[in-house]
Amino acid sequence: MNDYRKLELQRKTNHKKEVYKYFIGTTEKNPLEYRVGERIVFKIRAKHEDAFLSVPYLRFFLTCDDGQVYDGFAEPAEDGWFYIETTLKKSGFAYLKAKACDEEKRPIGEIDEFNGSACANAEEILRASKIPEDYAAFRESLCKAVEDCEPRVLYSKRIESERFPDFETYNMRIAAPGSEYVSVSVSYPKGAQNGSLALAMFFQGYGVCSADPIPRAGYLSVHVNAHCIRNGESHEYYDALREEALKGYGFHAEENKSTSTSYWTKMILRDLQALHFFREHPLLNQRDYFFLGSSQGGMQACNVAALFDRATAVIMNVPGFADIYGDVAEGKRKSSMPKGDGIGYFDTALAAEFLKCPAFIISGLGDSTCFPSTQLALFNAIHTPKYIEFYQNKTHSFTIPWDNCVYTMGDAALTERHMDLRAMYYDWN
Numbered sequence: 001m002n003d004y005r006k007l008e009l010q011r012k013t014n015h016k017k018e019v020y021k022y023f024i025g026t027t028e029k030n031p032l033e034y035r036v037g038e039r040i041v042f043k044i045r046a047k048h049e050d051a052f053l054s055v056p057y058l059r060f061f062l063t064c065d066d067g068q069v070y071d072g073f074a075e076p077a078e079d080g081w082f083y084i085e086t087t088l089k090k091s092g093f094a095y096l097k098a099k100a101c102d103e104e105k106r107p108i109g110e111i112d113e114f115n116g117s118a119c120a121n122a123e124e125i126l127r128a129s130k131i132p133e134d135y136a137a138f139r140e141s142l143c144k145a146v147e148d149c150e151p152r153v154l155y156s157k158r159i160e161s162e163r164f165p166d167f168e169t170y171n172m173r174i175a176a177p178g179s180e181y182v183s184v185s186v187s188y189p190k191g192a193q194n195g196s197l198a199l200a201m202f203f204q205g206y207g208v209c210s211a212d213p214i215p216r217a218g219y220l221s222v223h224v225n226a227h228c229i230r231n232g233e234s235h236e237y238y239d240a241l242r243e244e245a246l247k248g249y250g251f252h253a254e255e256n257k258s259t260s261t262s263y264w265t266k267m268i269l270r271d272l273q274a275l276h277f278f279r280e281h282p283l284l285n286q287r288d289y290f291f292l293g294s295s296q297g298g299m300q301a302c303n304v305a306a307l308f309d310r311a312t313a314v315i316m317n318v319p320g321f322a323d324i325y326g327d328v329a330e331g332k333r334k335s336s337m338p339k340g341d342g343i344g345y346f347d348t349a350l351a352a353e354f355l356k357c358p359a360f361i362i363s364g365l366g367d368s369t370c371f372p373s374t375q376l377a378l379f380n381a382i383h384t385p386k387y388i389e390f391y392q393n394k395t396h397s398f399t400i401p402w403d404n405c406v407y408t409m410g411d412a413a414l415t416e417r418h419m420d421l422r423a424m425y426y427d428w429n
Contacts, residue, residue, distance in 0.1 A: 018049055021053065023046055023098065023114035025082075025392070026044075026116065027040060027118045027392075030407055031118035031365060031407060032118075032407050033122070034088070036120045037087055038088075042084040042096050042116065042118070053111065055082075055108065055111070056075070056101065056102055056103045057074070058074045059073055059101050061096070062095065063097075065088070065091075065093050088120040091122075091124035092119060092373055093333075093371065098113060115395050116392045119376065122376055125376040126381070127381055128326045128328075128330045128377075129323075129344055129350070143307060145178075145269060149177045152175040153175075168187065168188055169213045171231050172185075174273060176270045182224060182225070182271070184224050184225065184231070185213040185231055186222055187216075189217055189218070192283055193283075194282045195285050198220070199278060199281070199288065200220070200292065201222045201275065201278075202221065202223045203300035204224070206296040206320070208229070208249075210225070210232055220283050226296065226297075250338055253339075255342070256339065256341070260342070264346045271300050271303075275304060279308075279310075289308065289312050291308075294319075295317070298321075298361075299319060299321035301314050305351075305355060306352070306353075307354075313417075316362070317362045317425040318367055319363075319370060321348045322377055324343055325347075326374060326377060333373070353381045353382070355382055358385040358387075360417075360422060362422075362425050365392045365393070365394065379410070385410075385413075387410035388409050390408070392405040392406075
């Protein structure tokens with residue numbers, strides 16, 4: 001299991017508030033509004049229920065995009081809060097990880113750690129890599145490969161579901177380019193009339209599992225499996241694929257030397273073929289097309305939406321593959337994203353430049369998989385209406401359900417739009 005996969009696995013507390021102990025806090029001003037050279041002050045404190053906890057020491061680790069790295073111990077101030085300070089010498093982020101320690105400076109395991117950040121000159125945080133000279137030709141080749149491949153239904157089975165009694169659900173496999181198939185779960189409200197539904201396409205994060213139905217009222221919902229594998233199989237089926245045929249998929253250096261051999265090319269072709277099949281479905285109103293995904297799924301959603309002129313909106317939760325070469329080209333914090341000449345063509349921050357629809361992004365200021373700097377590089381690349389939410393102390397796969405400090409950028413008019421679809425990304429407990 002590679003590091004990306006380990007961090008991709010979703011973690012929920014499933015705790016009652018009276019049990020969970022955690023840090024609250026943020027910076028003394030909006031963490032997205034600092035300037036280069038300005039003093040950045042983090043202010044955090046441990047909490048349990050509605051009371052603060054007494055913590056003798058804080059072990060902290062500061063990693064900055066300008067190359068500064070610090071670690072040490074801090075004691076609480078007279079007001080009980082811990083204050084950690086730094087400055088940035090160039091545009092970028094300062095990342096703070098902090099752990100509660102006892103009088104002997106030993107970690108207090110029952111208190112969850114703090115993960116957060118702040119940035120300087122947010123508007124200057126851009127994608128490091130340039131647009132490949134043959135990028136337009138590559139995009140055209142993807143579309144042509146899909147249009148030339150008849151999306152024949154290879155398998156279709158109606159699913160009887162007690163969980164979703166008001167929906168029709170199907171498990172389908174559709175022929176895709178390269179002798180492959182795209183595996184999807186489809187759901188729509190029972191009794192839906194032709195021309196009455198919007199399309200919602202959901203894409204998976206990194207991993208190997210079934211793409212199960214995601215029914216939504218008012219939508220023809222299509223959940224696309226990231227792989228050319230069957231949905232609805234046993235755990236043993238996916239465990240075997242995860243440990244054998246698909247182990248470390250997408251990270252093989254030899255494959256990633258070219259788009260012609262990259263696993264990601266095959267994945268995007270399957271995604272586009274799913275859209276090819278469903279885009280003219282008689283149940284659709286032919287007007288509203290939504291693309292959604294988390295992490296790897298966010299990369300897929302953005303790339304597909306950027307290749308579809310009729311996209312209504314793309315919704316990305318902690319999207320991956322943004323500013324893939326930011327660490328190499330600009331010395332930013334080392335990322336866990338795959339590298340290779342065939343990878344840059346799928347950079348989410350590159351596809352974002354070609355979006356023709358509004359974009360929504362949900363990100364964590366404590367995300368050590370898809371760093372906040374990559375999220376801003378993506379956000380700053382978008383030329384259409386856009387809106388991003390940054391949550392302090394949110395990591396890639398975990399968000400504390402209480403005491404959230406959220407900071408937003410972009411078009412405020414988009415704040416409440418499409419919440420029926422976005423709501424799934426706020427289910428934190």
